[in-house]
Amino acid sequence: xxxxxxxxxxxxxxxxxxxxxxxxxxxxxxxxxxxxxxxxxxxxxxxxxxxxxxxxxxxxxxxxxxxxxxxxxxxxxxxxxxxxxxxxxxxxxxxxxxxxxxxxxxxxxxxxxxxxxxxxxxxxxxxxxxxxxxxxxxxxxxxxxxxxxxxxxxxxxxxxxxxxxxxxxxxxxxxxxxxxxxxxxxxxxxxxxxxxxxxxxxxxxxxxxxxxxxxxxxxxxxxxxxxxxxxxxxxxxxxxxxxxxxxxxxxxxxxxxxxxxxxxxxxxxxxxxxxxxxxxxxxxxxxxxxxxxxxxxxxxxxxxxxxxxxxxxxxxxxxxxxxxxxxxxxxxxxxxxxxxxxxxxxxxxxxxxxxxxxxxxxxxxxxxxxxxxxxxxxxxxxxxxxxxxxxxxxxxxxxxxxxxxxxxxxxxxxxxxxxxxxxxxxxxxxxxxxxxxxxxxxxxxxxxxxxx
Amino acid sequence: xxxxxxxxxxxxxxxxxxxxxxxxxxxxxxxxxxxxxxxxxxxxxxxxxxxxxxxxxxxxxxxxxxxxxxxxxxxxxxxxxxxxxxxxxxxxxxxxxxxxxxxxxxxxxxxxx
Numbered sequence: 001x002x003x004x005x006x007x008x009x010x011x012x013x014x015x016x017x018x019x020x021x022x023x024x025x026x027x028x029x030x031x032x033x034x035x036x037x038x039x040x041x042x043x044x045x046x047x048x049x050x051x052x053x054x055x056x057x058x059x060x061x062x063x064x065x066x067x068x069x070x071x072x073x074x075x076x077x078x079x080x081x082x083x084x085x086x087x088x089x090x091x092x093x094x095x096x097x098x099x100x101x102x103x104x105x106x107x108x109x110x111x112x113x114x115x116x117x118x119x120x121x122x123x124x125x126x127x128x129x130x131x132x133x134x135x136x137x138x139x140x141x142x143x144x145x146x147x148x149x150x151x152x153x154x155x156x157x158x159x160x161x162x163x164x165x166x167x168x169x170x171x172x173x174x175x176x177x178x179x180x181x182x183x184x185x186x187x188x189x190x191x192x193x194x195x196x197x198x199x200x201x202x203x204x205x206x207x208x209x210x211x212x213x214x215x216x217x218x219x220x221x222x223x224x225x226x227x228x229x230x231x232x233x234x235x236x237x238x239x240x241x242x243x244x245x246x247x248x249x250x251x252x253x254x255x256x257x258x259x260x261x262x263x264x265x266x267x268x269x270x271x272x273x274x275x276x277x278x279x280x281x282x283x284x285x286x287x288x289x290x291x292x293x294x295x296x297x298x299x300x301x302x303x304x305x306x307x308x309x310x311x312x313x314x315x316x317x318x319x320x321x322x323x324x325x326x327x328x329x330x331x332x333x334x335x336x337x338x339x340x341x342x343x344x345x346x347x348x349x350x351x352x353x354x355x356x357x358x359x360x361x362x363x364x365x366x367x368x369x370x371x372x373x374x375x376x377x378x379x380x381x382x383x384x385x386x387x388x389x390x391x392x393x394x395x396x397x398x399x400x401x402x403x404x405x406x407x408x409x410x411x412x413x414x415x416x417x418x419x420x421x422x423x424x425x426x427x428x429x430x431x432x433x434x435x436x437x438x439x440x441x442x443x444x445x446x447x448x449x450x451x452x
Numbered sequence: 453x454x455x456x457x458x459x460x461x462x463x464x465x466x467x468x469x470x471x472x473x474x475x476x477x478x479x480x481x482x483x484x485x486x487x488x489x490x491x492x493x494x495x496x497x498x499x500x501x502x503x504x505x506x507x508x509x510x511x512x513x514x515x516x517x518x519x520x521x522x523x524x525x526x527x528x529x530x531x532x533x534x535x536x537x538x539x540x541x542x543x544x545x546x547x548x549x550x551x552x553x554x555x556x557x558x559x560x561x562x563x564x565x
Contacts, residue, residue: 235501237496237498296497300497302498303499308500343499343501347501356499
């Protein structure tokens with residue numbers, strides 16, 4: 001009897017030990033969130049509410065914001081193709097994100113380059129906060145907030161290949177791009193262990209990860225796809241500027257979630273990021289309109305809204321690191337620099353970046369990322385760093401390096417992906433399709449009926 | 453029977469239609485069209501991309517009249533549309549071979565009025 005009890009006891013002990021050891025065997029995932037020496041992080045309802053609301057705000061930026069901003073700028077016969085692409089991205093990239101994108105972007109690090117797949121299908125992504133990323137909100141809330149960034153980023157590239165890329169090619173390309181370009185770059189800058197994050201690069205809400213990343217892919221796509229028929233001499237004006245204004249206003253509104261939400265807390269930093277976002281945008285809009293006045297003798301609606309968008313782009317990496325004065329300078333720079341790129345450089349070089357995805361998002365993003373290296377101050381955000389104007393020239397160089405690496409990687413891989421898709425499916429719509437319009441040829445639909 | 457086509461400035465339409473009604477010319481078809489005269493039109497600027505002078509919005513009136521109404525119709529149109537500025541428009545008078553009222557099947561002079 002005694003012997004059996006001893007054996008039972010030993011067996012029970014052995015089982016207990018094995019059960020305790022199982023998590024360690026199951027994978028490295030749990031070590032990312034496991035065994036904290038301190039008390040488990042506590043969910044803060046204010047923070048959670050704010051990040052959930054911000055998630056919805058950023059969702060609004062893709063549809064209807066970007067969709068109608070771009071939709072109004074293209075010709076009538078292509079309006080649906082743009083709306084379709086944006087809406088489709090919301091559906092497809094959301095799925096890609098939960099299935100594998102989130103794990104690749106934010107999951108346990110592999111050599112500083114990419115996350116592993118242990119969080120695929122949101123495995124281990126539960127309601128407990130992940131203290132590495134956002135200690136006061138459920139991990140899942142952080143995940144879905146980030147999802148909206150992953151969705152809108154490929155949407156920006158649409159601006160470059162609008163009116164001439166086949167829908168099937170677009171669908172395949174953007175899914176591949178999301179996985180092989182967005183997710184890695186996101187990991188480098190925002191993932192724990194990401195090598196650019198480790199090097200100290202500052203990107204509050206996605207100047208590098210979103211705008212430069214997509215903006216460079218945009219110029220590559222514009223060049224690979226080639227110019228639209230009739231470019232540059234026979235260009236049509238925007239078919240619905242009111243749509244474009246509506247879209248731009250929705251983008252501005254949603255961007256409060258994009259930037260201020262990236263504070264991941266309902267606190268003073270979110271407030272200052274909100275203000276910086278708003279003021280930079282206001283100044284940038286006026287700056288671009290001012291350039292219009294200077295060069296074209298009148299302000300234009302398209303100029304004002306384009307300037308505002310450029311300001312929003314530029315302040316994105318800086319929002320949580322700069323003062324209001326800093327944000328004014330950043331906005332001013334964005335309005336002026338992006339204007340010059342769109343109106344002078346683009347015409348001189350002759351590429352057909354149809355809706356200025358490169359001129360506004362890439363150039364605006366580069367200006368913003370570098371400006372962060374100038375105007376960042378720990379007095380606004382102690383978790384950040386000081387920039388050149390606050391006595392730390394090193395930060396500017398760190399920013400420059402992050403920009404250069406992102407530009408190089410995105411350009412090269414985007415190019416390769418475009419070429420692969422071109423060979424397998426074919427990128428560009430036929431000349432006939434382009435003349436008729438993609439709405440009818442890709443989707444057999446028209447945006448507006450001629451008669452009732 | 454004559455078919456009168458008039459291209460006028462959009463903002464003169466109400467005045468022209470009023471004068472036509474005064475002269476008892478009621479039947480008219482109106483369409484919005486794009487056009488240009490000897491001058492180029494207003495060049496649009498799109499993100500600093502200037503377009504060459506383009507077409508301008510105009511109104512086209514089409515009126516079928518009996519021969520004895522041609523002069524009064526022209527008078528009404530001219531009176532309402534003329535501003536003295538470049539861009540006032542033009543009137544064309546075409547010969548009309550036949551006119552049929554669909555509801556009754558009437559033809560010719562009776563069908564016009």
